[in-house]
Amino acid sequence: MAETTLPAAIAATKPRSYWSRVVARFLKHRLAVIGLCFLTVMGLIVIIGPIVSPYDYDYQDFELIGMPSEFSQSHWLGTDELGRDALTRLIHGGRVSLAVGLAGAVIATLLGTLIGALSGFYRGWVDAVLMRFTDVVMSIPTLPLVLLLSGLFRPSPPLLVAIVGILIWMGTARLVRSQFLALREREFVEAARALGAGGARLMFRHILPNAIGPITVAATLAVGSAIMLESALSFLGFGIQPPVPTWGNLLNSASAWLAVAPWLAIPPGLCILCTVLAVNFVGDGLRDAMEPRE
Incomplete structure (x- = not known):
């Protein structure tokens, strides 16, 4: 009897994989799950919304030009002073803002990971040079740099993505450096080095996967951070220029009508607030799931 029940007991106690445990811990983080659901819904809206909307983002209703109009069956969030549908521009602006934010974050992550990996793995003069370069970039005031770049080049989505990525990679570089400094001394790295693995293979095949969390x-x-930075730049007039809408420049254009048409400023402001909060909640949930304190 004991022999027949032993395999079943072993199967019942089989440990779960790392990622299954991460998913289980993430699902226990209620705010993170709510944030992920919100981001999923927001992503679907900004992808599908402009396709099903009866208006283009720059379409003008000439009967409504001059003053912002209130909500109606034809325009659920009213129109701006140029007779353009506010809901359509809000959805299209979300597509631009989220795309710029995501692309900027990808550039920042790749750049920060590369610099941090090289610095933490090779140490010595490589570490000194790269970390001093990181300190110099962190010490440059953001606004003067943006003013300079905006004066030299006409703001466009690719340029704005590059600016956002260049301005926020330093924290990732420091984090990756600390991870590589700790992992390069582990036994599995020493074993791979003893078997003849080169520097690039050690960094990207053995150490980097263990720092992925x-x-x-x-x-x-x-x-x-990228969404906030893009919105701030567009609000100040140094981001993507009208008539292409973003949440930031929608806030900028609505600021002149706050006294008579506050409904133009509230939706983009709430979208920025809720999206950034949702992203931060998801980040907190991933941190707790991948690096449990217990």
Whole structure:
């Protein structure tokens, strides 16, 4: 009897994989799950919304030009002073803002991971040079740099993505460096080195996969920073220029009508707030799931 029940007992106690445990811990984080659901719904809206909307983002209703109009059956969030549908522009602006934020965060994560990996693995003068370069970039004030770049080049989505990525990679680089400094001394790295693995193989085949958890968390949090930075730049007039809408320049254009048409400013402001909060909640949930304290 004992022999027949032993395999069943072993199967019942078979340990779960790392990622299954991560998913289980993430699902226990209620705010993270709510944030992920919100981001999923928001992503579907900004992807599908412009396709099903009866208006283009720059379509003008000439009967409504002059003053913002209130909600109606034809325009659920009203129109702006140029007779353009506010809901359509809000959805299209979300597509642009989220795309710029995601692309900027990807660039920042890749750049920060590369610099941090080289610095933490090779140490010595390589570490000194790269970390001093990181300190110099961190010390440059953001606004003067953006003013300079905006004066030299006409803001466009690719340029804005590059600016956002260049301005937020430093935190990821420091995090990856600390991970590589700790992991390069582990036994599995020493074993791979003894078997003849070169520097590139050690970094990207053995060490980097073991640092993917903190990098994933840093990348998630970078998305929120990138969205905030893009919105701030567009609000100040140094981001993507009208008539292409973004949440930031929608806030900028609505600021002149706050007294008479506050409904133009509230939706883009709430979208920025809720999206950044949701991204941060997801980042917190991933951090707790991938790096449990217990």
